[in-house]
Amino acid sequence: MEEHIKKRFSEIVGAQHIKSSQAQLLAYSYDATANFQSTPDLVISPENLEEIIEIVKLCSKESIPIISRGSGTNLAAGTVPTQGGIVILFNRMNQIVELDKANLTITVQPGVITQVISNYVEQNGLFYPPDPSSMKISTIGGNVSENSGGLRGLKYGVTKDYVRALTVVLPNGSVLKTGGKLAKDVAGYDLTSLLVGSEGTLGIITEITLKLIPLPVHKKTGIAYFHSLEDAAETVSAIIADKIIPVTLEFMDRGTMDAVEDFMKIGLPKDAEAMLLMEQDGDVELVERDLQNMIDIAIEKGAKSTAIAASAEEADLLKTGRRAALSALARKRPTTILEDATVPRSEIANMVRAIQAIAKKYNVQISTFGHAGDGNLHPTCLTDVRDLEEMNRVEQALEEIFHVAISLGGTITGEHGVGEMKAPYLEWKIGESGIQLMRQIKQAVDPLNIMNPGKVFAKEKKMRLVIQHGE
């Protein structure tokens, strides 16, 4: 990047809010996705909307790519500056603007850590349910841009179900305000929904208003251990079929349990093939009844043992263990590549079986955990990027997992986003007309392609696998 342009940026935000040294640029060259890395030209921390407008105008004039970055916990290379350009940080835009108790909303800047919002509203007797596993680290801006899910998605939905209004700087430097503190609003196209999950490709979010709900009075957590993955998966289907909608219905297989136990030492048994973590919240009576019913169903489906968390602390330990599952799996091999394949919840057992067969077929190590209750699984390949032959098999295995998920009526990503990693597969899910429409939207909003270029849309698409039946 030319010096006079760098100088312009430092005039906008102040030189002390620009990072440009070798070490600093390297520190913003990656996110949590394996095998993607590329340094930006500059890292900028604006303080407010006005500065962001000026930055965007300059980038637009000079055709400089802009990558908005929260805490860099993205799992699809969505925040890796693969085309160079500037990384925008929100570490100076991390304030809670307003808690509106009359309208049950909270307005925040994009740099607030998700956990901070959650704690703050709970102190006020309110509840912000989306809880991605990285919520202690991730920013709300990142969550909105990725439409993040979490452990409570089954009952409470995902981030998009809570975004009421957005302030966004568009690629031409104009400011768009969508929605409001409104439960109903059908004035034109739903631009809020378009922007949520747009992965920084349409604009820069500068303020977010979230819907809140009353904090449930009671919650209780149970666990069930199984002899087989199938028993656990069938328990999930039976619970849903029994018209119980728990807050959390999480699944971990043997390998994942081992890794979590290594890290947490919470006493997970070594002789179970799978476990389910079940939580219900709400009125005392409903919670007790639903949890007992879920335990009964698990036993009926052959659970080897079940238990109810004795205290809130014990329940938190179990949930913390589950949140750490992906990172804990990294203990086993040098590289972890995880997927986010999601199927209709009735297909969970089929999906789990297919993953096992695929791991065997390609001789790769796959551990699976995930949000079983909403059909969102995270099969994770444990491998080594330095072994090209193995990586080749891993890629084939992952492609086949995508294929199976789609043929079961599912999707290539449930909550992590497309980013650059899954861009080649997007067409498998949404078809040619889907890609075309998305491209037209992108072209209309960002004709210069400066907003997170290279993400969502692939340069080359992957040929859809042809699976021989009877294999």
Next chain:
Amino acid sequence: MVSELQQRMQDSFREHVNEEYIMDCMRCGFCLPACPTYLATNQDETHSPRGRIALMKAMREGDVVWDGSVEEAFDVCLGCRACEPACPAGVQYGALIEETRVAIQHVKPQSLKEKGIRNVAFNHLFADQKKMATTVKLVQFYQKSGLQKITRKIGFLELFPPFMKEMESVLPIIETNKNKNKNTASLPIPRKINVAFFTGCLMDTLFQETNRKTIALLERLGAQVFIPKEQQCCGALHGHSGELAKGVQNARINIDAFDSDEYDYIVNNAGGCGAFLSEYEKHLHSDKLYNEKASGFSKKTIDISSLLIKLGMSELLKKGIAESNSIVTYQDSCHLRNVNRVFLEPRLLLQDVPGFEYKELIDAESCCGSAGIYNLLQPEMAKRILDAKMKGVKDLQPAVIVTSNPGCLMQMQVGVQREGLEKEMKVLHIVDFLFDVVEKNKL
């Protein structure tokens, strides 16, 4: 153009920094909220464990070349290792940063200031207990002779960087203790348990009183205390600063000094030392002569709080009767907490102290900025971290802040003094605090 120095630095990183440890990091970012420098820099990834590991990798692979920014990123790390318990993937960050410092130390000409501090610290004071004792005698003379008063008055200390000046003012008053070198092994005390005491070079000199009280408490609880004479500095400060080979040499000396089946435990009262002692096993893993002995040594190593609990200190404290009025709080020693994973024991003891109510200090688990000689080498960052810590102290208003490590003790004292709170609260080593309680309550 890569200079010759830069090329040698890359080679040194390849030689010393273990690639497999680097590969353990999957970059999830779970370490970020645990890292004091990441938080103190308003979330600068450059000053996070994930950022530093990425930088180690980039140095090895030639994606960056050695320059001031790379050097600073590694220098700013406290080495507190709070990222380790936070890491689900089990990354051995402590080993990585130690190896990084070895790699740098092999190639890089040090700055004059750093060279001075390192040279005095590592080649003389901490390598040789006698020299340490001499230096301490000088400090003692300096304090007793009235020279301290005079020096302060004439502003001689204005010549030093501000932080050094503050550190000088919190030097503990050194008692002359004729019994210091007495080997208590000869005292006829009924045997309950045999404890060998690792006195620590700072603890044995600047904090002699604390060591005396450590022995007294252990004996009060029926232990027989031995002080092997040949012991040397644990080697931690060397290890943390790229002088690992020197640290490991001290390890061998200490392992020999404590090599006796008679000892049930090897106790220490300094968190920083204790962590390194417990890692002798790791450092001497491939030393055929010492690996087994090192393993035995590390297994016997225990911190004073854990041992006091084992010996029944809680029961003793519970005999005291006094109403709760003053607040006592605890600042974790990073290495005691993050390496030895001891954080409950000191708190359990403090909860049982008569006359005090234990209250948790906000972010007690986060480093105070002392970190060995970090506060001398990185005074600005150390100050920023300490200022944040003192905000919590001011909110809590404790009568006593308890610590488990001499560095933390002095750093917290600097903080208290800086805030002008020295009349309202004391900073004490856990042993000194407990000893006074036992005395006062005639337990």
